[in-house]
Amino acid sequence: MMEKDEFEYAAPAVIFPGQTAHESAYRTAHDLLSRRFPVEALELLEPALAEDPDNIGLRTMRAWAYMLRAQLTKAETELRWLVGQDPSDAWSQHSLGRVLERQDRLEDALGPLRLAAVMSDDYDHQAAVYRVSNRISQRSE
Template sequence: MTREFELDLHSEFLRADLFLNMGQPAEAARIMRPVVEAEPHNEAALELLARAYYGSAQLAPAEESLARLVDRAPSNGWARRALARTLERQSRGSEAVVHHRMADALGAA
């Protein structure tokens, strides 16, 4: 990967973060999809994409992104809590319990 492309990905990440903070999560998700495709192992990019999906009530993609993040970083308490809440929003509370318990054990808010 060239340095120029890396800077473009970083710029897109920052742009998506700005859109999310401005209350436009759907636009942030649109920007982040190609970033995560280009850097599928980047946990920060995956987390921002999951936050954008969750914030725009795109619950199935949020769940998929959060499950990937939990697989990559099982001790990420924030990801566990967010996955639990995403499952709850889909009326899947029984599946959420294990993630809430893990988030509690990890000290996540």
């Protein structure tokens, strides 16, 4: 007889007709991350990335998971790779800037944040540039 504490439920992978395992991993990880379950998302992403290490979508989800877990060095590495693959990706640029800001590397953060703000014209991206610029100005006073 199984003890109550020994029971472990593992949900099967959800794969819709015509969908690859990587697409399923991406969609499920996105759902988990939007509900703030980065550990579970990483458990799902790592095997998929072992099979396809250059999958930009999966690596984007992994960067997001690292950011949620405050694993800033890993997030920075992942985001620098993503920016290297597509410098015009505003999300990757902004996220890299935010990770650098969270590490208190404000001067390094300003470049990616500015690029993201210009590319997206998003209020949050512009606010990040303003916030970091002000923090840099306050340091030099």
